[in-house]
Amino acid sequence: MLKDQAATLRTLASREATPRKRFRHSRVIVVASGKGGVGKTNIAVNLGLAWAEKGLQVAILDADMGLANADILLGINSPHNLSHVFSGERTVREIMTRGPFDLGLIAGGSGIAELADLSSTELARFIDSLKELDQTLDILLIDTGAGISRSVMSFATASDETIVVATPDPTSIADAYGLIKVLDARNPNTQLRIIVNLCDTHGHGQEVFDRLNGVAQRFLNRELQLAGLIPRDVMVQRAVRQFQPFYLLYPHCRAAAAIGQIADTLLCEESLGADAAQGFGGIGGFFQKILQLVR
Numbered sequence: 001m002l003k004d005q006a007a008t009l010r011t012l013a014s015r016e017a018t019p020r021k022r023f024r025h026s027r028v029i030v031v032a033s034g035k036g037g038v039g040k041t042n043i044a045v046n047l048g049l050a051w052a053e054k055g056l057q058v059a060i061l062d063a064d065m066g067l068a069n070a071d072i073l074l075g076i077n078s079p080h081n082l083s084h085v086f087s088g089e090r091t092v093r094e095i096m097t098r099g100p101f102d103l104g105l106i107a108g109g110s111g112i113a114e115l116a117d118l119s120s121t122e123l124a125r126f127i128d129s130l131k132e133l134d135q136t137l138d139i140l141l142i143d144t145g146a147g148i149s150r151s152v153m154s155f156a157t158a159s160d161e162t163i164v165v166a167t168p169d170p171t172s173i174a175d176a177y178g179l180i181k182v183l184d185a186r187n188p189n190t191q192l193r194i195i196v197n198l199c200d201t202h203g204h205g206q207e208v209f210d211r212l213n214g215v216a217q218r219f220l221n222r223e224l225q226l227a228g229l230i231p232r233d234v235m236v237q238r239a240v241r242q243f244q245p246f247y248l249l250y251p252h253c254r255a256a257a258a259i260g261q262i263a264d265t266l267l268c269e270e271s272l273g274a275d276a277a278q279g280f281g282g283i284g285g286f287f288q289k290i291l292q293l294v295r
């Protein structure tokens with residue numbers, strides 16, 4: 001009897017502890033870069049974990065068709081992807097696998113390429129399925145492939161918030177600026193934030209941001225925001241080799257500290273205020289825009 005009561009209490013307590021969606025509007029944040037191998041997937045996964053650790057409801061959509069590897073970094077297997085949603089076999093919630101801190105992972109897979117050719121039935125099913133996500137997620141983080149391919153551009157153009165990842169490597173700076181220029185032309189209202197990854201020193205990272213921002217101010221007449229700098233940290237590679245996110249495996253490493261700081265910066269009053277004021281269309285609105293762009 002006592003045992004039963006304890007079990008009931010535990011169930012009630014765990015229900016009570018179930019984290020609830022905290023933001024009224026789901027935020028959609030796209031992580032993009034001009035050049036590949038700059039750390040996008042590592043940033044998306046570890047940033048997602050930092051937010052999920054705070055109790056936010058976060059999911060990552062792996063929209064990189066070429067090198068989809070968010071699941072590898074999280075050490076989880078995603079048997080289904082968006083194409084199973086389009087075909088009606090699964091809902092988005094059903095294909096979402098769960099990582100540490102309940103971080104969601106949605107594999108885009110071949111579905112990303114199918115976005116452009118959905119029939120109206122498939123489309124209706126997909127949009128319906130997204131409404132479910134809108135009601136439960138605080139943040140959908142989208143990890144993309146590198147460059148300005150059609151799908152990357154449509155994701156970044158439809159999004160109200162894009163993080164462009166650059167490194168101090170001169171070709172990465174040039175490619176980051178190329179991406180920023182196209183994004184600015186297509187969606188002047190999108191918030192463009194920069195992360196400089198693989199910084200050897202703080203000063204050098206800041207210099208890279210200042211250079212990008214200087215060019216953006218001069219030629220595009222727009223101000224970029226610095227989301228943060230991430231040092232080159234051997235622990236990142238070590239964690240990747242163990243198929244685990246560095247934020248979990250080495251929580252005290254310098255890269256993890258930087259991720260924690262970026263997570264806080266992006267949650268600060270200022271970004272939230274801007275989101276609320278603009279009344280973003282959430283995840284459903286985001287995909288409606290994408291579909292207009294790719295069709």
Ligand SMILES: Nc1ncnc2c1ncn2[C@@H]1O[C@H](COP(=O)(O)OP(=O)(O)O)[C@@H](O)[C@H]1O
Nearest residue numbers: 036037038039040041042231232233236237240
């Ligand atoms: N801050 C960092 N310090 C050290 N190595 C890093 C860092 N960020 C990324 N890397 C290395 O770069 C590789 C590519 O990172 P990844 O996140 O897959 O980039 P992308 O998704 O942009 O192609 C990683 O496997 C890791 O070895």
Ligand SMILES: [Mg+2]
Nearest residue numbers: 040041064067
């Ligand atoms: Mg990647």
